[in-house]
Amino acid sequence: MTAPLEYYIILSIMLFCIGIWGVLKSRNAIVIFMAIELMLNAVNLSLVAFASHIKRILSDLIQRMPAERIAELIESSTASGQVYVILVMTVAAAEAAVGLAIIISIHRMKDSVNVDDVNIMKW
């Protein structure tokens, strides 16, 4: 909380890029899934960072806004980022379940999890 917002954002970006690199580079389907989870969590991190620093961000904005709206705005925004993170985690979990089920059926067919082997739908 005492670290500046920028550090959290930079960390988030770095994690996201590592995730992308992992998706593009690896041939193993499981590793690709792990990288996808990494990307999702990077985004979660940035959301939570914004949520906790929101008071400080908004205090700049307060001077320019009418009084009753200010209290309403402060109340509602504190929780938004955190709620959104919960939703993202839920989606990530569901998607991981489905994806792993697909990988298992591919493995049953081909006896490998190399994504390069799944290339029938080509020209």
Next chain:
Amino acid sequence: MIQLAPVFPLIGFLLNGLFNKKLGDRPAGLIGSASIFVSFGLSIWAFFLLIGLPEHARSIQCGWFDWIISGSFSAGFSFLYDPLSAVMMLVVTGVGFLIHVYSVGYMRGDGGYSRYFSYLNLFTFAMLMLVMSDNLILLYLGWEGVGLCSYLLIGFWFHKKSAADAGKKAFIVNRVGDFGFAIGVFLIFWTFAAAGHPTVNLSEIAHLAPEILVAGGGLVTLITLLLFLGATGKSAQIPLHVWLPDAMEGPTPVSALIHAATMVTAGVYMVARLSAVFILSPVTMAVIAITGVTTALFAATIGLVQNDIKRVLAYSTVSQLGYMFLACGVGAFASGIFHLMTHAFFKALLFLGAGSVMHALSGELDMRCMGDLKKRLPRTFAAMFIAALAISGAPLFSGFFSKDEILYNAFISDYGHPVLWGMGLLAAVLTAFYMFRLIFMTFFGSSRVKPDVEKHIHESPNIMTVPLIILAVLAVVGGYVGLPRALGGGAWFEKFLEPVFPGAHGAAAGTVSHSYTVEYLLMLASVAAAALGIMLAYMFYIRDPNRPKALAEKYGGIYKTLLNKYYIDEFYNVAIVRPIVAASLFLWNIVDVKIVDGIANGSAGAIGWFSGRFRMVQTGLVRNYALLFVLGVIALLGFMLFKQT
């Protein structure tokens, strides 16, 4: 009421054409003949109506409907009925009716019986349009219509290659002439419109021509030469005469009607109708006269040696048409029309008679396989003998009066010349010769008929011989309406047509009475010419039948040239037909197949090639797709960032 005259043939055409399966043969012939008969009746009634009017006011206008109206220009489906139209209508419907009746018998048993009558009716409709029209556009419609029907009827037995080819040849050669005619019509309209009178109405053109067109000028000469080109094609003059002999592939009554009495006379009619314009160009008049008399002589020489009975008659038609143009060229338009009328009688008679002979001999055409038919086909013989006398110009027959008029005018007219007269006289000798050669070879001498044909020789049924008799009577008396003053007559025919040809030089219509000496002398010369021709034919084919063969062997080169029609068809084939066919093949194989199809197929091929390259994007590898996602996101972000700055 006059405007109803073309309606009946049109109805006949539609009925026979559309319902020929249901109607059957008997009604088809009946409908075809009856429609022409009604038109004939109307023509007669209209004629009497016309002579009831005073001389200078003999012009009736009526019509069906307004056809083309554009600004101040209008051309209607409207008719002009004056003495010239009256004569033409009577000839077309009268002779046409007789030929229809004859055809009922001649074409019996033919598979295309009702098709035949529908075409004949369509032809009569188009011909009536042509002669009744009051403007050049409707005339052109009739002109093209008769050309079309000529094609349809020449190629009537279209399964026969020679007939189909002859039909095509007739149509194409006609087209060459029609091209000139069309340009001539356009030029007339253009000139008249530029002078403030945008009209194609025939009466207006005749009245305005002397003012608008400079007499003797280049423009009027060009116009009239182009119009004459059209007449050349339609009326088979040199150099577009080549289709007429081949047109004999059609049924004989067709040859009688279309290629003797009516269609081929359309050219003469057109020249006569536009006489006011032709008069303005002495150059063209000379061209017409020279072309006419040259064709007359030329065709007569070819007719001397032909062995096919119909070919002789075809060349005879070309020759006689030459006489008609000679008359028009020397300014004697009325004489030209007079000869047109008498020619219709005796030429139709000759053709129908030849048809009768062919019918008796089961279709034999070659005169070398005929002979000694005088007693066995008495009526046909009598009719054809009369016709031959008429065409040779034997005195007292119709042909004598009309041909003599022409030769006389060729001699004395301002537009004429003794040389033209001389050539015409020579052609008359040849005419008499080849005509009586035909008669002697067909009806006299020893029978050279093939044995299996000989058994079936029979005189034709009444339905065929009665028209022959009627035409024979006309061939005898038809000329007396034009009996010249020199012989005590009143030259009624020329007088009747006088209002139509103002300014034309007609010897018989003149009020100045000049001495008839020249006329008598020339008449004597004509009679002598006819007698000479007949006598020569007698010597060659009755007294000494071996003489023709001996002569042919002695002058083998000339004989062969004449027999092969001066090789003109071969010349046209090499000079015109082959280059055009070669050009067509080039356009087909190279331009159409290679270039046009190449472009069409090539564009399709190009698209195919591009598609082939583009589909390589779908590699099927998930990682490639993911890479593209990422690149796309980067591009989008970059775009948004740069837009911000």
